[in-house]
Amino acid sequence: QVQLVESGGDAVQAGGSLRLSCAASGSSFSILHMSWFRQAPGKRREWVAHITAGGQTSYADSLRGRFTISKDNAKRTMYLEIDGLKPEDTAGYYCAAALRQLGSLKSEALNYNYWGQGTQVTVSS
Secondary structure, eight states: OEEEEEEOOOEEETTOOEEEEEEEEESOGGGOEEEEEEEOTTSOOEEEEEEOTTOOEEEOGGGBTTEEEEEETTTTEEEEEEOSOOGGGOEEEEEEEESSOOGGGTTOGGGOSEEOOOEEEEEEO
16 A cells, blocks of 8 residues: 655745655555646646656656656655746646556556645645
8 A cells, every 4th residue: 555645735926936745655665656647626637747666757748847756765755846837837736656657548547546635736926
């Protein structure tokens, strides 16, 4: 079993930056393939970024450039840095973990085994 806990969400002004964290406990962190998703009120959950167990990263095309995913295996924590925040970034941000390599399926929420409870990011103009 894997437990995921997000933190770092906040209410910020447009143009600011945030670093979200996802702390994992339970199974070995280094074997997890992990993603960040976000969901705004009334909208579908949207895939943001992915990092494999080996550290390879990938991003949603529409979000590339302002988002940086990373992880620290020793701290069992994954991060998402968001720069140049925009009001449209307002959403709940969720981390997810999979026990297998997902390849082209990494953007689909149903392929993940574990989810955190989310952390809220609110961006005002």
